Amino acid sequence: MREAAMADQVKITVTGVSGRMGQMLVQAVAENDATVLTGATERPGHPWIGQDLGVALGGAALGVIVEDDPLEAIARSGAVLDFTAPKPTVEHAGLCAQAGAAHVIGTTGLSSEDAAAIAAAARHTSIVQAGNYSLGVNLLTVLTQRVAKALDLDFDIEVVEMHHKHKVDAPSGTALMLGEAAAAGRGVALEDVSDRARDGITGERTPGAIGFAALRGGDVVGEHDVIFAGPGERLILRHIASDRMIFARGAVKAALWARAAKPGQYDMVDVLGLS
Numbered sequence: 001m002r003e004a005a006m007a008d009q010v011k012i013t014v015t016g017v018s019g020r021m022g023q024m025l026v027q028a029v030a031e032n033d034a035t036v037l038t039g040a041t042e043r044p045g046h047p048w049i050g051q052d053l054g055v056a057l058g059g060a061a062l063g064v065i066v067e068d069d070p071l072e073a074i075a076r077s078g079a080v081l082d083f084t085a086p087k088p089t090v091e092h093a094g095l096c097a098q099a100g101a102a103h104v105i106g107t108t109g110l111s112s113e114d115a116a117a118i119a120a121a122a123r124h125t126s127i128v129q130a131g132n133y134s135l136g137v138n139l140l141t142v143l144t145q146r147v148a149k150a151l152d153l154d155f156d157i158e159v160v161e162m163h164h165k166h167k168v169d170a171p172s173g174t175a176l177m178l179g180e181a182a183a184a185g186r187g188v189a190l191e192d193v194s195d196r197a198r199d200g201i202t203g204e205r206t207p208g209a210i211g212f213a214a215l216r217g218g219d220v221v222g223e224h225d226v227i228f229a230g231p232g233e234r235l236i237l238r239h240i241a242s243d244r245m246i247f248a249r250g251a252v253k254a255a256l257w258a259r260a261a262k263p264g265q266y267d268m269v270d271v272l273g274l275s
């Protein structure tokens with residue numbers, strides 16, 4: 001049975017609890033003395049609904065029942081860890097705003113309409129949103145911005161990423177973070193310079209473009225290169241993730257940070273104090 005929550009522990013709901021990240025988040029909450037799992041959700045119709053989470057995971061009962069109504073779970077939580085899909089994430093942002101729960105968003109592939117809805121929710125609660133919760137990638141964004149600032153337009157910037165075959169969005173959220181960092185270093189808006197779809201007779205590379213390429217296959221957790229290709233030399237900044245627990249532990253850290261933050265929208269660079 002679940003141990004009684006200590007008064008100062010932050011109560012956490014994990015949404016999409018059966019997912020690749022959902023299961024990692026459950027472990028990360030359990031291993032942190034400052035957090036306790038009080039809610040677990042899945043989509044309506046999922047076979048885990050109504051089961052004890054521990055039993056559904058193939059172990060001992062945890063005393064947390066998997067629910068399909070996020071409202072109940074979020075209402076009794078201090079923070080929600082959400083690595084699901086764009087539609088439920090936007091719904092969860094509204095519910096967190098109502099309940100005053102901090103919302104840690106890892107979901108990628110969000111549209112500009114989704115982003116606007118999340119920004120509206122952030123007027124009422126603290127939301128941390130990042131395409132990648134690892135220390136290494138967030139440090140890499142800072143380095144990418146610095147290198148892009150130091151090099152002139154003779155250096156072409158390309159972001160190359162590879163992920164497992166089940167990933168549904170491209171470019172990855174991390175690749176877009178790195179592209180944003182490179183664009184910021186150059187003092188331009190990524191949307192004005194991004195080149196995401198090369199196929200066929202594309203013509204020569206547009207000077208100043210920031211290109212993206214996405215590879216998919218096998219069980220690759222996540223690999224990202226930022227390539228600065230100049231005349232006679234190439235600089236490559238690389239991050240390789242080999243364990244999803246780096247994202248899950250980062251998300252728990254973000255939840256604890258967000259509980260102490262004022263309502264607003266934050267990223268992992270804020271949480272880690274890297275800016």
Ligand SMILES: NC(=O)C1=CN([C@@H]2O[C@H](COP(=O)(O)OP(=O)(O)OC[C@H]3O[C@@H](n4cnc5c(N)ncnc54)[C@H](OP(=O)(O)O)[C@@H]3O)[C@@H](O)[C@H]2O)C=CC1
Nearest residue numbers: 016019020021042043083084088106107108131132133247
């Ligand atoms: N920011 C970061 O550091 C990271 C971000 N991610 C991102 O997190 C997201 C999830 O990735 P991953 O875990 O690999 O994907 P999975 O598909 O394994 O997990 C998503 C889970 O969400 C569930 N889900 C779908 N709809 C709902 C709903 N309405 N309510 C509750 N749960 C729901 C899915 O259920 P079902 O399968 O039955 O539909 C599934 O169990 C992706 O966007 C990915 O890019 C991943 C890793 C790190």
Ligand SMILES: O=C(O)C1=N[C@H](C(=O)O)C[C@H](O)C1
Nearest residue numbers: 108131132167172173174222
């Ligand atoms: O879907 C994944 O798996 C991952 N998604 C995130 C992304 O889109 O960048 C983070 C990580 O690379 C794994």
